[in-house]
Amino acid sequence: MALERTLAIIKPDAIQKGVIGEIIQKMEEANLKPIGIKMLHLDHARAEAFYAVHKEKAFFADLVNFMASGPIIVLCLEGENGVAKWRVTMGATNPDQAADGSLRKDYGSDVQCNAVHGSDGPDTAQFEINFFFEQNDLYAYEWV
Numbered sequence: 001m002a003l004e005r006t007l008a009i010i011k012p013d014a015i016q017k018g019v020i021g022e023i024i025q026k027m028e029e030a031n032l033k034p035i036g037i038k039m040l041h042l043d044h045a046r047a048e049a050f051y052a053v054h055k056e057k058a059f060f061a062d063l064v065n066f067m068a069s070g071p072i073i074v075l076c077l078e079g080e081n082g083v084a085k086w087r088v089t090m091g092a093t094n095p096d097q098a099a100d101g102s103l104r105k106d107y108g109s110d111v112q113c114n115a116v117h118g119s120d121g122p123d124t125a126q127f128e129i130n131f132f133f134e135q136n137d138l139y140a141y142e143w144v
Ligand code: GDP
Pocket: 054, 059, 062, 063, 092, 093, 111, 112, 113, 114, 116, 117, 118, 120
């Protein structure tokens, strides 16, 4: 299987909880290598643009307010079957329904404040990676 890239976000709630290190450790344990990483604070317009696919949802305004409430860390991850692997590592959207040992089970608070984001497919991943990273921000390095 080929290497695949995906976009991960450590959301404001997880930054507040002080679990950046634990989350990145889980990425590395899953053989998902960070090839781009940065901290930023989205304003409302940028959060709305990132989550435009959800603009008709009842929770859209709350989601945008939450994502603009504090700094986030965005990462481009690369690994075998990377998109699906990161979704499994995160767990279900609602932490109550997330599998034991998943990040959302361990660090999520509720269906909105669920610690992490992950792209839901290869096309979405491409859009989301480009939303945050220039090609020159990403590091291709040898896997050992
Ligand atoms: P994901 O792909 O697992 O992140 O889930 P979705 O794409 O369906 O939703 C995007 C994000 O919106 C989720 O990760 C949550 O932060 C938030 N969200 C999803 N469903 C709800 C909801 O019912 N209420 C609220 N307030 N937020 C939600």
